Amino acid sequence: MAGIPLILLAAVFFPGIIIRTKSIVSGRKGPGILQPMLDIRVLFGKGSVYSTTTGWVFKLAPVIGLATMLSALTVVPFANMPALIPFQADFVFFSYMLALGKFFMIIGALDTGSSFEGMGANREALYSMLVEPAFLILLGTFAMLTGYTSFSDMFMAFHVSGNPIITVFGLIGFYLLVQIAMIENSRMPIDDPKTHLELTMVHEVMILDYSGFDKALVHITTAIKFAVYGSLICSSLVPAEWHPGFQILLFFSVQVAFAVIVGIGESFRARNKMQKNAQFILTLTAVAMLAFLVVLIVTNKLII
Amino acid sequence: MPLLFIFFMVLSFGIFALRKSFRYTYTLFILIASIALTSISSLFPQVLTPSHPHFLTFSAPDSLSIFFILIINFTALTAFLFAGGYLKAYFDKQTSLRWSVHLWAYIWLYFSMILVVILRDGFAFLVVWELMAVSSFLLVIFEADDRKVLKTGINYLIQMHLGLLFLLVAFLIAGEATGQTGFDGLKSYFGSHSNILVFSLFFVGFGIKAGFIPLHTWLPEAHPAAPSPVSGLMSGVMIKMGIYGILRVLFSIQSDLFVIGLIILGFSLFSGIMGVMMAIVQHDLKRLLAYHSIENIGIIGIGIGLGVLGMATGNNTLTLLGFSGGLLHVLNHSLFKSLLFFNAGSVYQATHTRNIDQLGGLAKKMPYTAAFFLIGSLAICGLPPFNGFISEFLIYLGLFKSFPESSLYFSILLLISLIGLTLIGGLAIFCFTKAFGIVFLGQARSNRVDEAHEVSNGMLVPSILASAAIMAIGLGSAWFVKPVMKITSELSGAALPEVFTGDLLRTLSRISLAGGVFIGLVVIIAVWRNYHLKKRIVTTGPTWGCGYTGGDEKQQYTATSWADNFSALANPILGTKKNTVHIGENVLFPGKRTFATHPRDLFKSKLIEKPIDAMLSVFKKIAFMQTGQIRHYILYAFLFMLLILVLTIFKIL
Known part of the structure; x- marks a missing residue:
């Protein structure tokens, strides 16, 4: 419950921290941390230009995108406070809600009739399809380890420290969540938001035709999505029963650290070759199976 | 209730006697009446107690049957309502007889599906199962002027009979052992015999209807060939009869x-x-x-x-x-x-x-x-x-x-x-x-x-x-x-x-x-x-073309x-064929080129077409025996008798 305002607050700063990190690393003066939000304000002030090819699907897509993101927030817990609407296997709802948003962004891009946007949409559809198993396997292992099936209960029962094997699991989980967040947000190893060539874009090219209000919604959705994954990462790292004040502090530290990791990663890393992306994403499923193996050992099902 | 249902079934033959333009309404009337009857009697079994228990005594709708009856009823109704509009375009094109046959087959597909989920006796079940196959076959070949449609329909009919064969054998094996052919006898059969063999037979028989791969090859052919309301009904409900059968058998399994x-x-x-x-x-x-x-x-x-x-x-x-x-x-x-x-x-x-x-x-x-x-x-x-x-x-x-x-x-x-x-x-x-x-x-x-x-x-x-x-x-x-x-x-x-x-x-x-x-x-x-947008200026323009303004629909x-990009990953399994000639290195003025992809069904080509081809080539080789001369055939008969004689002498037969 308390998580939602915190996540929204983190989302305000998240894109700014990434940009700021990148500017510091590359030795530029760079914009302020709030610049992305100011950009969004500018977008809200503007009118819109719609392509004559587009119809109601194009206009509906960003609205649905933001709505799915916000409703996915209702199942995300914070520390020892359960989510707004927690239920069994709510992470399936979470994952499918994000998929619904993506579905609409994809068909929104197809509505423009542009070859570039079709290309981006096509790539995004393929990548998000491939990443789905990794996320649910990871959550399945959490369920197996803790014996619970909702985000709120799982994170409450999960302690990353204590057992060294569980720490290994925690690290794998951390790695997976970071990588999944990068793919879901179309960031570095999969997609380069900085690229200026439409042919090499994935997510950016899908939203080329949006302007004004709609584009602002798309940006807000992206920022929240980052912060949500940051929150999941935080929950998997920080034991739930620690003091609430401490929790909030750690929450923001994790968010900042996550944003800095994204920024540094993007400064030093080159984007994958487009054909390699599928392979890269499937590797994550393999890593998730590794996490599964670790949990099999922890729960004494596999005795070595 | 059973009497009334049979009355509706008899009424349905009236379709053939009516004027062409009335037939749809008449069929709709029968359909709605039967749907009302079956829905009410399955939702409120206490209201309509069967007054004639000697009719269809082998029927005992339980909750599973009722569940399927309701599913059948809903989709049969929506599909038939849709057919009302959809078939208008065919009203003048199709002959009067074909029009009646289509409507009649539709209502009989509905009747047979309802009976499939009600009847428990093995032979009665197989009869209505067969009825379902035939009526859906008649629906599929509505546009039989197209040779392809007819061929697809016949292919469908043959595969359905293959399924029927498996079911018949399964019922007979179980019936032989227990003396009770039907779903009710299965429980005692499974209690005392090996479960896997008979279950597998049932699974194949029902699986052909349901469309489990590799038993599915009729499905992607028949659905496109049939008129859309029929595809909706077949895909939405009829293939589920296979699932119904599997479930029915499953709940009798003992080991x-x-x-x-x-x-x-x-x-x-x-x-x-x-x-x-x-x-x-x-x-x-x-x-x-x-x-x-x-x-x-x-x-x-x-x-x-x-x-x-x-x-x-x-x-x-x-x-x-x-x-x-x-x-x-x-x-x-x-x-x-x-x-x-x-x-x-x-x-x-x-x-x-x-x-x-x-x-x-x-x-x-x-x-x-x-x-x-x-x-x-x-x-x-x-x-x-x-x-x-x-x-x-x-x-x-x-x-x-x-x-x-x-x-x-x-x-x-x-x-x-x-x-x-x-x-x-x-x-x-x-x-x-x-x-x-x-x-x-x-x-x-x-x-x-x-x-x-x-x-x-x-x-x-x-x-x-x-x-x-x-x-x-x-x-x-x-x-x-x-x-x-x-x-x-x-x-x-x-x-x-x-x-x-x-x-x-x-x-x-x-x-x-x-x-x-x-x-x-x-x-x-x-x-x-x-x-928000009411207060802002909203204009329209062309789609962003990356600086190129000549983009058209061909570039989408x-x-x-x-x-x-997906088939690049999956082609080893899917085997989609691409037909195109690449432009050579030294070609200065490439001419017109074509590009076509042909999605293949690997299971169909490997599991069905290949054995059939092999079989046909064997038959072709044997065909030299078919000379058309009567004395040769008499010679064959003589040789056959001789063979039997020899076998009897050596006590092999």
Whole structure:
């Protein structure tokens, strides 16, 4: 419950921290941390230009995108406070809600009739399809380890420290969540938001035709999505029963650290070759199976 | 009640006596009357006690039958209402006799399906099963002037009889041993004999109808060939009769449950994943939907397979959730698949093509059709807040809840099912963004779209009904899952603890709440957007062309190019053929070139066409014996008798 305002607050700063990190690393003066939000304000002030090819699907897509993101927030817990609407296997709802948003962004891009946007949409559809198993396997292992099936209960029962094997699991989980967040947000190893060539874009090219209000919604959705994954990462790292004040502090530290990791990663890393992306994403499923193996050992099902 | 039902069946022959223009209304009248009769008598069994028990005494509708009767009733009604509008275009083209035969076959397909789920006696069951095959065959070959349609129809009929053969043998084996041919005798048979053999026979027989890969080859041919309302009915309901049969047999099984569960789960995972993979590379809209039926049969089967495994290992939760997920998906699939087929039919009627690559931009010309197709697409992808999500969620929940207490190998089994289910979900999204996006969005890809316009209001009514049902299940899932859960527990014998139901219903109502939150948010943001844009300048312009202004509809993505990056990954399995001549290095002025892809069904070519070819080549070699001269044939007969004589002398025969 308390998580939602915190996540929204983190989302305000998240894109700014990434940009700021990148500017510091590359030795530029760079914009302020709030610049992305100011950009969004500018977008809200503007009118819109719609392509004559587009119809109601194009206009509906960003609205649905933001709505799915916000409703996915209702199942995300914070520390020892359960989510707004927690239920069994709510992470399936979470994952499918994000998929619904993506579905609409994809068909929104197809509505423009542009070859570039079709290309981006096509790539995004393929990548998000491939990443789905990794996320649910990871959550399945959490369920197996803790014996619970909702985000709120799982994170409450999960302690990353204590057992060294569980720490290994925690690290794998951390790695997976970071990588999944990068793919879901179309960031570095999969997609380069900085690229200026439409042919090499994935997510950016899908939203080329949006302007004004709609584009602002798309940006807000992206920022929240980052912060949500940051929150999941935080929950998997920080034991739930620690003091609430401490929790909030750690929450923001994790968010900042996550944003800095994204920024540094993007400064030093080159984007994958487009054909390699599928392979890269499937590797994550393999890593998730590794996490599964670790949990099999922890729960004494596999005795070595 | 049975008497009245038989009376309606007799009445249906009146179709042939009526004037051509009255026949549809007359059939509709009989259909509605029978639907009312069967619905009322199955929902309120106490109201209509059978007054003539000697009629159809072998029928004893239990909760499973009632569940299927209601599914059949809903889709039969919507499909027939849709047919009212859809068939108008054929009214003058088709002869009077064919018109009657089509309507008659429709109502008899309905009757036979109802009887299939009611009758328990083996031979009676097989008779109505056969009736179902024949009437659906007559429906498929409605446009028999097209040789291809007729060929497809005959292919369908042959495969259905192959299935019938398996069922007949299975019933006979069981009947021989127990003296009671039919579903009721199975329990005592399975109690004293090996379970796997007879179950496998049943599984193959019913699996051909349901369309499990590799028994599916009739399905992607017959669905596109049939008129759309018929495809909707066949895909939505008729193939589920196979599932009904499998369930009926399953609940009599006494031993070997684990192996049987594994068989079902394995075939289902394979069908689910392969079905959707093959769907992605199709260009024919209805064939794409047909392959999706195979995928959905896979999902249903995963639920059932997990349920059986739960029964085998004594895992109550998995039994209940697996079976309920599978059963609910039967209902859900009948709703969204018929909805999709109706709207694909509307598209076909408006553009006269099913080739996705020739469509595009239809959302502007047919906004309602587009909206309904979108609802169907979202539902079939299992996205919230639509009904497909609920049934898939139940299966997921069963999986996740079973993870903690299951053993090593069982955990791995669950993991494989989980990966399969998520992959199917992801692939379905990939496929339906294509199906919806290429057909309805962007610019028209050929001039076939130019003349398209929205279908009549009458043809939208069935879509409204189906969409309403989809939304009702998606948002009010608790009301639908509760009875399904009860049926499951009744049949599988799994206890239904209060705590479990309470927990589940709470979960479902929370899902409804979250779905409600989502819809509320959409409305709020949309209103905000409208209010916001009213004060701003909104203009229109061309689509961003990256500085190039000559872009046209030819440069858009097509169904083929959409599938290209996927088929690059999956081609070793799919074997899609690309026919094109690449431009050589030293060619200065390349001439006109063509490009075509041909999606293949590997199972069809490897498992059916290849053996048939081999068989035909053997027959061709033997054909030299057929000389057409009577003395040769007398010689053959003589040689045969000689052979028998020799064999008898040496006491071999």
